[in-house]
Amino acid sequence: MREMLSMIVVLTLLASVSGGLLAAVKSGTELRIEEQILKFQKAPAIESLFSDVTNDPLKERFNLESGETKIQIFPGKLPDGSMAVAFETLGKGGYGGDIGLMVAINLDKDQLLGARVTTHAETPGLGSRAKDDLKFVSQFNDKPLDANLALKADNGSIDAMSGATVTSRAVTRAAIQAQTLYNDLKPEIMKQIQ
Amino acid sequence: MAQSLAKEFTKGLWAEIPPFRLVLGLCPTLAVTKSVENGIGMGLATTFVLVFSNLLISLLRSVIPAKVRIACYIVIIATFVTIVELVMQAFTYPLFLKLGIFIPLIVVNCIVLGRAEAFASKNNPVMAVADGLGIGIGFTLSLASLGAVREILGAGTITIWGGNPVLDISTWYQPFAYMVEAPGAFAALGLMLAGMNLIGKK
Known part of the structure; x- marks a missing residue:
């Protein structure tokens, strides 16, 4: 009994002390980690999506709220004068957790400009191709916003990467989430940009 | 006392150097040694975890009940690994991206759990720290040297912390990418193990 x-x-004591310590470290490093993710993950994705914009999307970023989540919006001025926005959504259910997808949308045409994978923990060489090999994500280029962005296996219009269906599906989930998010937020985005 | 302390420290550098002599911790050894930089990063992360988990386990060795000792060790080790992961994410993000999944995998690294069970739980904190530091530095040196062999043969250059290569033989040497691919890790490790055995043969 003793x-x-x-x-x-x-x-129990060990677990609670460990939990408390980790919570402290987490809150201490949170801000810096966010900055690093912006610098090393989001910024390259935005630069590659907005390669020819005439403004600085990173400097002009603003936050909007949808329900309880805060969303960072990066506005971009395209060379033909139309406006676009980029923002990141999370696709649930990747092989190694959620997959971040930066989606750029042309506000005037209501059309996707493109998408890039940002944060992920997929298997190197398999799922990680979603980020490294632009062939898969380039399927999102210039799709109209009402297109069905699910995988072809799920009656959509996107080809999965062979050997990485789980990853592909998570990416399409992020894209579909971006569609609904955009429809919800468009009025507010227009207001902010004017 | 001082003599045995030095002995516990130095045994990790040669006599019990982890991947070569004990042939433990091969998962990160094979996976992340594509470059010297990755090897050093992985080695230092493991050293941090080793030293602090050894210290804590040694301090708590009379408190931890024998039946749940492994669970306690894992809680302690996992805590330090998560701290390392968060700190790396905050301060050395590009390195964190390269090491990726192998940082959280330090939790199940045989070296760390092995030192906890075989050494820290039976010795006083000072000895345990010396042991952890020695094994950790030995592990770092092993990963760095394996990384150096693979990087110089596979890429022709050695680059540390960005910037210009510290060593560049690509002017007269044709690098073969096989060495930085996964199978090259086995070949390089095997050759280095053979070399170590040759030198250490009595």
Whole structure:
């Protein structure tokens, strides 16, 4: 009985001290990690999507709220004078957790400009091709916003990467989420940009 | 006391150098040693975890009940690994991206759990720290040297912390990419193990 009790007490104490310590470290590093992700993940994706914009999307970024989540919006001025926005959505259910997808949308034409994978923890060489090999994400280029962005296997219009269906599906989920998010937020985006 | 302390520290550098002599911790050894930089990063992360988990386990060795000791070790080790992961994400993000999944995998690294069970749980904190530091530095040196062999043969250059290569033989040497691919890790490790055995043969 005594032994049982000491086992429970020691393990519980260890776990709670560990939990408290990690919470402290997490909140201490949170801001810096966010900055680093912006610099090393979002900025390259935005630069590649908005390669020919005439403004600085990173500097002009603003936050909008949809429900409880805060969304960073990066506005871009295209060379032909039309406006576009880029923002990131998370695709649930990748092989190694959620997959971040930066989606750029042309506001005047209601058309996708393109999409790039940002944060992910997919298998190197398989799922990671979603980010490294632009062939897969370039399928999103110039799609109209009401297109069905699911995989062809799910009656949509996107070809999955061979050997990485789970990853492909998570990416399409992020794209579909971006469609609904855009429809919800468009009035507010227009207001902010004017 | 001082003598045995030095012994515990230096055994990790040669006699019990982890991947070569103990042939433990091969998962990160083979996977991340594409370059010297990755090897050093991985080695230092593991060293941090080793030193602090050894210290804590040694301090708590009379408190931890024998039946749940492994669970306790894992909680302690996982805590330090998560701290390393968060700190790397905050301060060395590009390196964190390269090491990726192998940082959280330090939790199940045989070296760390092995030192906890075989050494830290039976010795005083000072000895445990010396042991952790020695094994950790040995592990770092092994990964860095394996990374150096693979990077110089596979890429023809050695680059540390960005900037210009510190060593560049690509003017007269044709690098073969096989060495930085996955199978090259096995070849390089095998050759280095053979070399170590040759030198250490009595």
